[in-house]
Amino acid sequence: MTPAARVDAAIELLDTVLRETRPADQVIAYWLRGRRYVGSKDRGWIVEAVYASLREKQRLEWWAARVGLPARARSLVIVALMLIDHRTGNEMPTLFDGSTHGPSKLSDIEQMAVQMLHGQDLAVEGQPRAVRLNLPGIAADRLMARFGDRLEALGEAMNTPAPVDLRANGIKADRDEVAKQLAREGVESEPTPFSPMGLRLARRMPIFHTRAFSNGLAEVQDEGSQLVALLVDAKPGDQVADFCAGAGGKTLAMAATMANKGRIMALDISEARLERMSERMRRAGVHNIERRALKHERDPWVRRHKLKFDRVLVDAPCTGSGTWRRAPDAKWKLTEETIAELTELQGRILESAARLVKTGGRIVYATCSLLPEENEARAEAFLASHGSEFRRLDAREILPGDLAAALKLDGPDLALDPATHGTDGFYAVAFERIADPAPTEAVQAEVAGG
Known part of the structure; x- marks a missing residue:
């Protein structure tokens, strides 16, 4: 493709993404x-141009308005070419x-806008805080x-592309062995800073064709997600329930820490997501996972x-x-209604899943969110209603070795963010059951569960 054809394709694709409700x-x-x-190099350029425009959308829109361009995909790409790619x-x-x-050729207004954009920076004094930080206003204050x-x-x-992290599958190989296998296939990696089973690729590149991946030696998994699985501290022989298992990333990580011994029940309301776990289980050599689709969070199976x-x-x-x-x-699709719906659902799920935990057992509530009402607020609400049955555990006493010290956790919960830890943003809190439910509460739970 010519450079102009690449730009045209990026405009077309960005316009499609902005109009769609499906994930990009x-x-x-x-x-x-x-x-x-479309060749691989052209695909790479087009996709990165679209993602760069999405990451910087708010600042690009601010500049477009400032130089008199309408808020549309073509304008965003023009601004991105000038302020991100630094074209002349x-x-x-x-x-x-x-x-x-x-x-099509630049209009007179677009040519004037290009002149005004020359030499400017994306973030400048005078921009509203949310624009300067490129965060949706609904999240900036929170x-x-x-x-x-x-x-x-x-x-x-959060405006920087995330790295590609892998988790060494301890059932088949340790981290050093995986790194050596990747190196033999021309893939450079280094140990992740915190997870003892993580590797970070030196540069973004496809790894699904490698023997390390196809033979189940490694799975793609952000380091933060690996740390959440470690906090569960599932041991060989344990009975474990992964209540919102999805396609099984953390399920497989726990299976590895359990050395394929014991049982994991992978639960989800989506049969399709659970089905996608099949190939991953086969590749990883995991055989201690059972899958079950639930109708809803209070499915009778839980009772x-x-x-x-x-x-x-x-x-x-x-x-x-x-x-x-x-x-x-x-981030540009987030609404107050979405937050309210999710926090209410999170409370219901945690309330129901807690019934599964035996006395002396542990439940870990986790999100990939940075918003307090999805994290600390949910933990406090759970303790407020279940403080006689559960106590909050300190992640610094659960995580292995000197990991907690390296993470510099400033509280009992596992709270990770891209700026401090280089991981995706994660939150996890662990509770231990210290008493069975009171008889009246148990009866109420059974009635409510159908």
Whole structure:
């Protein structure tokens, strides 16, 4: 493709993503499947241009309005080319050349905008805080309350593409063996800073074709997600329930720490998500996982298995604000209604899943969110209603070795963020059951559960 054709494709794809309600990665994958003639280098440039525009959307829109351009995909790409790629005014007409496969020529207004944008920075004095940090206004105040003077660093970290992390599958190989196998296949990696089973690729590149991946030696998993699985502390022989298992990333990580011994019940309301776990289980050599689809969080199955599990993980559905580096489109779709619906659902799920934990057992509530009402507020609400049955554990006493000290946790919960730890944003809190439910509460739970 010519440079102009690449730009035209990026405008078309960005416009499609902005109009769709589906996640950007799904839209992009579908768009590319319909254009198999596009070469790998061209695909890489187009996709990165779209993701860069999505990451910086708010600042790009602010600049577009400032120089008189309408808020549309073409304008965002023009601003991105000038302020992210640092193109010159002389280059821009060659990228908007009006050719058969290129975008139409720059209008007079666009040419003037290009001149005004020359030499400018994306973030400048005078921009509203949310714009300067490139965060949705709905999240900026909430994050300021939690991060304070660290918010600036968080905003910048969340505008940086996330690294590719792998988890060495301890059932088949240790981390050093996986790194050596990757190196033999031309993939450079280094140990992740915190997870004892993690590797971070030196640069973003596809690894699904490698023997290390196809033979089940490693799985793609953010380091923060690996640390959440470690906090569960599932041991060989344990009975474990993964209450919102999805496609099984943390399920497989726990199976490895259990050395394939004991049992994990992978639970989810989506049979399709659970089905996608099949190939991953086969590849990883895991055989201690059973899968079950639930109708809802209070499925009768939960009542029938109350007080049966040593460990329960609730990887709750959430806003995903901790993963905005990977899914930048999601931050622009966040609404107050979504937050309210999710926090109410999170409370219901945690309430129901807690019934599964036996006395002396542990439940870990986790999200990939940075918003306090999805995290600390849910923990406090749970303790307020279940303080006679559960006590809060200190993650610093659970995590292995000197990991807690390295993470510099400032409280009992596992709280990770891209600026401080280089991981996606995660939150996890552990509770231990110290008493069975009171008889009246147990009866009420059975009635409510059907």
